[in-house]
Amino acid sequence: DTAVSQTPKYLVTQMGNDKSIKCEQNLGHDTMYWYKQDSKKFLKIMFSYNNKELIINETVPNRFSPKSPDKAHLNLHINSLELGDSAVYFCASSQLAGGSTDTQYFGPGTRLTVL
């Protein structure tokens, strides 16, 4: 069983379109995250949700809107896609909300290419 799954794996779209990425975890964790990994492999947190509530919202354009229908799902919707949004987006989950010894479990990533 996949612990953290994301769909789609690849997403190629035109500039200006709106797209969504879905994430589900079956680990029973309370906290979920969205990260962006750029072309230089730098991994930066975008959002964190704990039990469906937003707890971290880094400096991310408001074109990005996370939605957590329940604590096992955290979806990412992106409006008016721009070239600079091209990256790999990772969903992750952890039992605690940023605890110092907490393990984060990452999904396989969604490679977004904006043309």
Place this chain on the structure above:
Amino acid sequence: TQLLEQSPQFLSIQEGENLTVYCNSSSVFSSLQWYRQEPGEGPVLLVTVVTGGEVKKLKRLTFQFGDARKDSSLHITAAQPGDTGLYLCAGAGGSARQLTFGSGTQLTVLP
């Protein structure tokens, strides 16, 4: 802003060689984690170090947390092609409530 700098950024070595990857910051972290990421996959946790000066071993991998909890190192003995991947350090605690990831070290071990 907490920053974690890793060095080297890229490392290509022959099978059997030893190597060390460094993770440095000016900030203090309550713990430091190391992840390995393979192509097309997400990062996977290797180890968490919590106490200043702590050393943990995972088979041929040795992890150390600096005494001041601002830096860490990963030493691999007798590297194998299966060790190839992107190694990421990540600091927890301090002034941020989330993990701060390092800049990454891309390791390639040639057979």
